[in-house]
Amino acid sequence: MRNFNENTITDAVQDRLTSPTPTRVHDVSAALVRHLHALVREIRPTFAEWETAIKFLTRIGEFCDENRQEFILLSDVLGVSMLVDAINYHAEGRETETTVLGPFFVERAEEYPNGSDISPEISGDALLISGVVCDADGRPLSGATVDIWHSDSEGYYDVQQLEKVDQLAMRGRFKTHDDGRFWCWSIKPAPYPIPHDGPVGDLLKAQGRHPWRPAHVHFMVTADGYEKLVTHIFVAGDPYLDSDVVFGVKDSLIEKLEQRLVGNVRSQTTDRPYWVLNREFRLKCKLDPKGTITG
Amino acid sequence: MRNFNENTITDAVQDRLTSPTPTRVHDVSAALVRHLHALVREIRPTFAEWETAIKFLTRIGEFCDENRQEFILLSDVLGVSMLVDAINYHAEGRETETTVLGPFFVERAEEYPNGSDISPEISGDALLISGVVCDADGRPLSGATVDIWHSDSEGYYDVQQLEKVDQLAMRGRFKTHDDGRFWCWSIKPAPYPIPHDGPVGDLLKAQGRHPWRPAHVHFMVTADGYEKLVTHIFVAGDPYLDSDVVFGVKDSLIEKLEQRLVGNVRSQTTDRPYWVLNREFRLKCKLDPKGTITG
Numbered sequence A, B: 001m002r003n004f005n006e007n008t009i010t011d012a013v014q015d016r017l018t019s020p021t022p023t024r025v026h027d028v029s030a031a032l033v034r035h036l037h038a039l040v041r042e043i044r045p046t047f048a049e050w051e052t053a054i055k056f057l058t059r060i061g062e063f064c065d066e067n068r069q070e071f072i073l074l075s076d077v078l079g080v081s082m083l084v085d086a087i088n089y090h091a092e093g094r095e096t097e098t099t100v101l102g103p104f105f106v107e108r109a110e111e112y113p114n115g116s117d118i119s120p121e122i123s124g125d126a127l128l129i130s131g132v133v134c135d136a137d138g139r140p141l142s143g144a145t146v147d148i149w150h151s152d153s154e155g156y157y158d159v160q161q162l163e164k165v166d167q168l169a170m171r172g173r174f175k176t177h178d179d180g181r182f183w184c185w186s187i188k189p190a191p192y193p194i195p196h197d198g199p200v201g202d203l204l205k206a207q208g209r210h211p212w213r214p215a216h217v218h219f220m221v222t223a224d225g226y227e228k229l230v231t232h233i234f235v236a237g238d239p240y241l242d243s244d245v246v247f248g249v250k251d252s253l254i255e256k257l258e259q260r261l262v263g264n265v266r267s268q269t270t271d272r273p274y275w276v277l278n279r280e281f282r283l284k285c286k287l288d289p290k291g292t293i294t295g
Helices: A008-016 A024-043 A047-063 A070-077 A080-088 A199-206 B008-016 B024-043 B047-063 B070-077 B080-088 B199-206
Strands: A126-134 A145-150 A171-175 A181-187 A216-222 A229-235 A258-260 A263-265 A268-270 A274-282 B126-134 B145-150 B171-175 B181-187 B216-222 B229-235 B258-260 B263-265 B268-270 B274-282
Touching: A008 A024, A008 B080, A024 B024, A024 B080, A024 B199, A047 A070, A047 A199, A047 B047, A047 B070, A047 B080, A070 A080, A070 A199, A070 B047, A080 B008, A080 B024, A080 B047, A126 A145, A126 A216, A145 A181, A171 A181, A199 B024, A216 A274, A229 A274, B008 B024, B047 B070, B047 B199, B070 B080, B070 B199, B126 B145, B126 B216, B145 B181, B171 B181, B216 B274, B229 B274
Parallel strands: A126 A274, B126 B274
Antiparallel strands: A126 A181, A145 A171, A145 A216, A216 A229, A258 A274, A263 A268, B126 B181, B145 B171, B145 B216, B216 B229, B258 B274, B263 B268
16 A cells, blocks of 8 residues: 555555554554544645644653643643543533543652641641542441642642642542541642643644633542542632633632631631632442443 | 533633634644544543553654654554655646655764765665656756665664664765766665564554565755655565565565676776666656746
């Protein structure tokens, strides 16, 4: 097979995908080739534009390291992450809704006892993050793992400024008690622009878009027999709720923070006023491959 | 705008592309979002599959450096590079046909006088590469720049084994004489597998495809007033002409190498038998933006 033109090459590439039986790799590859070629035929790039695309992807790769994931940012700003979320999220209206993982989750976050302060050295308004993890019927789940992470009062995550803070902060892992509850002290997060000093920032600028996300706290909740819940809780009243650069806002995930005076909180005394984010998280039962409930 | 589902998010992303007047960035971005979302809706990836895709792209980025371009490899094996070639190449049957640039062109190649040996330390059958650069009517062009690069007799390029050869070889830049001619000595290239120790190699394996390209010599020819010609000359009889992993073969670019005995070649004496690759390259006049010929 030789001498392909702009129409015959798509079949030619698909014909190379030899597999005695249909596989997921085959189906995904064939779909990728068809849609990618359709895109190229529509935009009809010059060689110089193709080179620009190669350089753009290469530069995204250069910006990736242990603390930054520029490909996730790209997926987020193109709406792909929330599209994957929408495809996978099938709530019956009882479980907590999901949203994007984002680029700032880190696997190595430390586990703390409930009531710990995860931001002892960070300036900002005090925030009590408190919640209960339940099944879809509201029965509390003990021993569930809750990962929490959020930005500081200027909108930066710890991993964006490790030269300044020299250790992880505003993030931690907790286990729920017998009553399903977890809680910790931190600071009130702010709205923030996603990192826009790299190629994804350049893309947003070229597209005439702002890079802002409304203030939120990330939660990842796992419990045996239940599907992993990846979500945020957004702060009510934020000016970016309707223009989140990654399209992640769902009404059910917005909570009003309550302000409290000094006092006694779960047998700890606090000497400054604080905000409270309180929330119930309902998990979905995991289905086994046959579709029966195992949780 | 909040609470997007798998259908509304595509319009939502496109609606963010604010631009007072239509621009190329706007059109390309809108097309990218539409086709990418259509792909995602067709394959319906799980979160784990989305993570696999992010890791795949990240790993491609990690394999890129000054001497390796894994994103070009990906574009090549998916047929995208040849599709861009097909879209841009509109021959009237007189100019030399184009094919992929490939990942091994290097800007810093040295310029040599005609007749130089660009592979003095490399083992392999001697090859005289010789050609003439003309306009579409066959009139020779003097002072044209010809970049030549190819693999060794085991199929490796210099930049793939710099720890072994410690300098560029099997590549050089030449200027055509008044008669349009250029020539140099090198060695006969071999068919070779594209670098398949990285993520693109893993993709080919998963797709059940071999990674081989037929033996060829790359040429890039530039001359004032003419469009840059990026092409190969393929060696006739190669077993991979019909299954080139990057879909780059065109019949008009296949040449039979002639074998010659020792003798006198353009006032140089050679003491070993050698092969000859001889070829005419016809360039296309450059059009100015109004479509008139400027060359």
